[in-house]
Amino acid sequence: MQKGTLREYLLSRPEAIEDFPFGPDVAVFKIKGRMFATLSCYRGVDASNLKCDPDEAQALRDIFSGVIPGYHMNKKHWNTVLLDGTVPDYEIERMVDRSYGLVVKGLRKLERDSLELAYGAELLYR
Numbered sequence: 001m002q003k004g005t006l007r008e009y010l011l012s013r014p015e016a017i018e019d020f021p022f023g024p025d026v027a028v029f030k031i032k033g034r035m036f037a038t039l040s041c042y043r044g045v046d047a048s049n050l051k052c053d054p055d056e057a058q059a060l061r062d063i064f065s066g067v068i069p070g071y072h073m074n075k076k077h078w079n080t081v082l083l084d085g086t087v088p089d090y091e092i093e094r095m096v097d098r099s100y101g102l103v104v105k106g107l108r109k110l111e112r113d114s115l116e117l118a119y120g121a122e123l124l125y126r
Contacts, residue, residue, distance in 0.1 A: 001089045003039060003046040009093060010037050010048075013100045014119045032111045036103040037096060042071050046083040048092075049073050050099040060095070101125040 010016060010029045016036075019028045029037040038049040052060065054076050060067045061079065066086030070078025081087055081095060104112060104124050115124055 001083055001087075001092050003083055005089075006048060006083065006092065006096075007039055009096060010039070013096070014115065014123060016100070031100065031103055032107055032115075034103050034107065036099045042080055042082065047071070048081045048083065048096075049078050050081060050095045051077055051102050052079050052095065052098065053102070056098070064091070097126045 007018070007027065011018060013029075013031065013036075015031055017030050019030055020026065021028055025040055027039040028035050029039070036051055040047060040049075049070050049072075057069075057077065057079050061069065064087045066082040066084050068080050068082070069075035071080045073080075079095070081092055083092075101124060104115060107115070
């Protein structure tokens with residue numbers, strides 16, 4: 001998946017915003033102020049950090065050579081996905097959806113309920 005395509009997909013998630021709190025080289029994607037993804041460069045390769053369930057995080061690392069422990073992140077809960085063609089686009093989209101859903105589930109009840117009412121659980125937690 002190309003960096004621009006992934007950026008568009010990240011921003012397609014309900015109420016997702018792009019921010020640059022770490023400078024112009026690291027795009028941070030948030031929902032209600034909470035980060036669910038980053039987009040940057042890792043050792044010369046475009047890459048994205050995505051939140052993940054700890055058991056699933058390790059399984060994805062075992063399956064895909066382009067999935068490594070989260071760079072500059074809690075390696076138990078985050079993976080870095082290299083955009084080098086080793087991970088299929090549909091799998092990257094699934095990981096984005098999972099990351100987004102995990103962060104939404106961790107929001108305060110009022111924020112989460114507001115999103116669920118506006119967009120439906122099916123869209124938020126796919």
